[in-house]
Amino acid sequence: MLRVRKVTIDRPGGYDRLKIVDGKDPAPGPGEVAIDVEAAGVNFADCVIRMGFYESQKKLLGWPVTPGFEVAGRLSGGAPGAEVLAVTRFGGYASRVVVPEPQVFPLPPRLGIREAAGFPVIFLTAYYALCELAHPKPGATILVHSAAGGVGGAAVQIARILGARVVGVVGSSHKVPAVKADVVIDKSKEDLWAAARRAAPLGYDVILDANGAETLKESYRHLAPTGRLVAYGFHSMLRTREDGKVRWLPLLRSYLKTPRFHPIRMVNENRSLLCFNLSYLFAKQEILREAMGTLLGWLAEGKLQPPPVTAYPVAEVARAHRDLESGRTVGKLVLTFP
Numbered sequence: 432m433l434r435v436r437k438v439t440i441d442r443p444g445g446y447d448r449l450k451i452v453d454g455k456d457p458a459p460g461p462g463e464v465a466i467d468v469e470a471a472g473v474n475f476a477d478c479v480i481r482m483g484f485y486e487s488q489k490k491l492l493g494w495p496v497t498p499g500f501e502v503a504g505r506l507s508g509g510a511p512g513a514e515v516l517a518v519t520r521f522g523g524y525a526s527r528v529v530v531p532e533p534q535v536f537p538l539p540p541r542l543g544i545r546e547a548a549g550f551p552v553i554f555l556t557a558y559y560a561l562c563e564l565a566h567p568k569p570g571a572t573i574l575v576h577s578a579a580g581g582v583g584g585a586a587v588q589i590a591r592i593l594g595a596r597v598v599g600v601v602g603s604s605h606k607v608p609a610v611k612a613d614v615v616i617d618k619s620k621e622d623l624w625a626a627a628r629r630a631a632p633l634g635y636d637v638i639l640d641a642n643g644a645e646t647l648k649e650s651y652r653h654l655a656p657t658g659r660l661v662a663y664g665f666h667s668m669l670r671t672r673e674d675g676k677v678r679w680l681p682l683l684r685s686y687l688k689t690p691r692f693h694p695i696r697m698v699n700e701n702r703s704l705l706c707f708n709l710s711y712l713f714a715k716q717e718i719l720r721e722a723m724g725t726l727l728g729w730l731a732e733g734k735l736q737p738p739p740v741t742a743y744p745v746a747e748v749a750r751a752h753r754d755l756e757s758g759r760t761v762g763k764l765v766l767t768f769p
């Protein structure tokens with residue numbers, strides 16, 4: 432019998448919780464396919480799962496868990512199968528996965544396997560934030576935090592396709608060349624909000640913020656009338672120690688500093704706040720398929736470029752998490768399976 436190699440986490444904690452184990456080969460049921468995985472995307476959400484703060488995983492799956500929301504490889508079977516990419520609700524850090532057919536897509540000609548493994552989540556997230564929620568009009572001014580990261584980089588590209596003027600923010604200088612925005616703010620070198628006001632004196636139509644407490648309040652304040660703040664993550668809360676364990680005191684301080692939004696005030700200020708979590712979208716397959724259809728179409732037309740990808744052998748999954756949590760990475764990280 433075939434064995435599957437996968438990463439499992441049996442309880443929350445640091446990098447030592449990421450265990451590589453051999454398990455029984457999963458068999459596809461009706462409407463499912465098996466994929467021999469060559470690469471799996473690494474997302475900040477996977478680190479949040481390891482830390483024990485990912486609500487949908489705790490609610491839907493519990494422990495132990497194999498993280499991973501996206502893979503690329505070949506359809507499993509006798510002869511070498513077709514190359515595909517797929518979105519997975521957890522379980523992607525494995526050499527073989529079983530996925531419902533609607534979540535599987537042919538490998539786009541413009542992507543290598545590693546690029547394909549890192550494509551769906553960041554682009555779906557940015558697409559959902561901009562196209563399903565914020566709906567910027569052509570000519571809108573959009574501020575994207577962490578614009579050299581996975582989701583941030585995808586958001587910059589989609590915002591430009593939608594005809595927006597984009598201001599991208601990065602936390603360190605080595606990331607500046609990676610950001611293809613109209614204006615790039617390096618907050619390690621200049622005051623973020625003074626620079627943001629210079630770039631858009633009338634305020635922003637849309638701001639995408641996954642920082643959390645560090646910037647949410649000011650992001651809201653820098654919206655133009657009718658502006659929309661999309662909050663979709665809280666990474667500035669989740670600082671980890673050298674061993675990957677959460678720093679509880681900064682987490683608590685950051686939690687207490689997280690702004691509370693009052694609907695009466697927001698009506699009077701004529702601004703809105705939109706929030707979402709992609710992992711619940713698996714229940715809405717039609718949105719997922721439509722979004723992937725549009726994204727793969729833009730990719731085929733050359734309107735989207737895959738981000739730079741850094742690959743880690745699966746045995747080095749802890750290093751991948753450590754690097755992502757360092758806040759210094761550019762583009763996308765993936766795990767590779769031999």
Ligand SMILES: NC(=O)c1ccc[n+]([C@@H]2O[C@H](COP(=O)([O-])OP(=O)(O)OC[C@H]3O[C@@H](n4cnc5c(N)ncnc54)[C@H](OP(=O)(O)O)[C@@H]3O)[C@@H](O)[C@H]2O)c1
Binds near residue numbers: 576642
């Ligand atoms: N709601 C959803 O459905 C959904 C889906 C996917 C991702 N997300 C969220 O989107 C965000 C980006 O995810 P990603 O996978 O694409 O990661 P990423 O942007 O590639 O990496 C995270 C970036 O966040 C910034 N950062 C600020 N404080 C940080 C900290 N304490 N630890 C680590 N990074 C920090 C860093 O950029 P700068 O220093 O340049 O700002 C870093 O490069 C995450 O918060 C993730 O949870 C949400």
